[in-house]
Amino acid sequence: xxxxxxxxxxxxxxxxxxxxxxxxxxxxxxxxxxxxxxxxxxxxxxxxxxxxxxxxxxxxxxxxxxxxxxxxxxxxxxxxxxxxxxxxxxxxxxxxxxxxxxxxxxxxxxxxxxxxxxxxxxxxxxxxxxxxxxxxxxxxxxxxxxxxxxxxxxxxxxxxxxxxxxxxxxxxxxxxxxxxxxxxxxxxxxxxxxxxxxxxxxxxxxxxxxxxxxxxxxxxxxxxxxxxxxxxxxxxxxxxxxxxxxxxxxxxxxxxxxxxxxxxxxxxxxxxxxxxxxxxxxxxxxxxxxxxxxxxxxxxxxxxxxxxxxxxxxxxxxxxxxxxxxxxxxxxxxxxxxxxxxxxxxxxxxxxxxxxxxxxxxxxxxxxxxxxxxxxxxxxxxxxxxxxxx
Numbered sequence: 227x228x229x230x231x232x233x234x235x236x237x238x239x240x241x242x243x244x245x246x247x248x249x250x251x252x253x254x255x256x257x258x259x260x261x262x263x264x265x266x267x268x269x270x271x272x273x274x275x276x277x278x279x280x281x282x283x284x285x286x287x288x289x290x291x292x293x294x295x296x297x298x299x300x301x302x303x304x305x306x307x308x309x310x311x312x313x314x315x316x317x318x319x320x321x322x323x324x325x326x327x328x329x330x331x332x333x334x335x336x337x338x339x340x341x342x343x344x345x346x347x348x349x350x351x352x353x354x355x356x357x358x359x360x361x362x363x364x365x366x367x368x369x370x371x372x373x374x375x376x377x378x379x380x381x382x383x384x385x386x387x388x389x390x391x392x393x394x395x396x397x398x399x400x401x402x403x404x405x406x407x408x409x410x411x412x413x414x415x416x417x418x419x420x421x422x423x424x425x426x427x428x429x430x431x432x433x434x435x436x437x438x439x440x441x442x443x444x445x446x447x448x449x450x451x452x453x454x455x456x457x458x459x460x461x462x463x464x465x466x467x468x469x470x471x472x473x474x475x476x477x478x479x480x481x482x483x484x485x486x487x488x489x490x491x492x493x494x495x496x497x498x499x500x501x502x503x504x505x506x507x508x509x510x511x512x513x514x515x516x517x518x519x520x521x522x523x524x525x526x527x528x529x530x531x532x533x534x535x536x537x538x539x540x541x542x543x544x545x546x547x548x549x550x551x552x553x554x555x556x557x558x559x560x561x562x563x564x565x566x567x568x569x570x571x572x573x574x575x576x577x578x579x580x581x582x583x584x585x586x587x588x589x590x591x592x593x594x595x596x597x598x599x600x601x602x603x604x605x606x607x608x609x610x611x612x613x614x615x616x
Contacts, residue, residue, distance in 0.1 A: 281527065293422040466578030468480070478560045482542040
């Protein structure tokens with residue numbers, strides 16, 4: 227481990243938030259930045275690499291689709307790779323029938339077995355909602371039915387929710403669902419952002435290029451808390467790890483969902499014809515299958531075998547990789563307590579998904595990091611302005 231006194235800034239975690247902070251501080255301010263990563267690779271959950279058996283680029287932690295409405299974020303990430311024109315579509319397999327997602331006129335026409343106009347679809351949903359008689363939803367099931375009717379709930383939401391939460395939807399609070407958007411068109415593109423695509427060189431290569439910036443030193447397989455006592459007093463720290471871990475779980479553990487992936491090599495050039503297929507039926511253990519070759523149709527992958535990941539969801543335990551904050555009322559109260567502690571922690575900025583206990587997509591993490599760089603780090607290192615903790 228290098229001498230910690232030789233650095234101007236320490237960044238804990240190497241996902242897009244930490245990587246953006248490190249790159250901007252090194253390239254834009256000429257700082258010496260040390261990045262600490264507890265995993266054996268850089269890039270956090272966005273890491274990707276070539277599968278050893280097929281050569282297909284796999285997203286180690288599930289398919290990561292880049293999309294944003296921010297021109298600043300899009301221009302920034304394009305500094306490190308060109309992007310393809312990939313547009314994401316999701317297929318759902320329900321009772322061995324084909325449906326497109328998100329919910330749209332194609333989905334509804336297939337479900338009800340006839341061509342539906344926008345007026346037809348609105349009328350069907352309105353009739354089912356009225357028939358339910360639900361005016362004050364008491365749980366997730368009632369909330370979903372009050373939004374889209376029983377037919378779509380039973381087909382696409384009930385079983386998927388049971389698997390995601392390992393809980394009967396009738397035992398889950400209604401406020402987990404705020405809205406269930408239905409498109410009354412045949413548009414089946416998953417995202418509607420101005421910019422969308424996948425890095426031509428892969429996410430792994432993006433991180434390699436970001437961390438190759440002069441002034442950045444990276445260390446993997448390092449736990450920040452093992453080094454924390456050695457960090458010089460007054461050294462600014464960007465912390466993107468779990469906020470409850472930082473404060474030794476003093477206010478209790480925050481709840482997360484995690485994902486497990488079951489990798490399989492299949493002796494065919496195309497297993498499912500799409501990058502992601504959802505499985506909402508409760509009699510199928512996994513929630514979806516990723517087939518990564520379809521993320522890059524421009525590449526000349528081998529045609530004799532492919533790699534798939536089956537995705538399983540469960541509650542995270544300590545030591546698991548956390549993905550999605552659960553945000554129960556207890557969790558929210560605990561996070562409020564941790565946030566107050568973070569706000570009082572001198573010289574430490576908490577960022578990223580784990581540090582702020584909220585789900586951040588890749589573009590949101592980059593955008594948040596760029597804002598912190600402009601509003602806090604530039605004034606601090608160029609003008610001596612005190613860092614605002616938290």
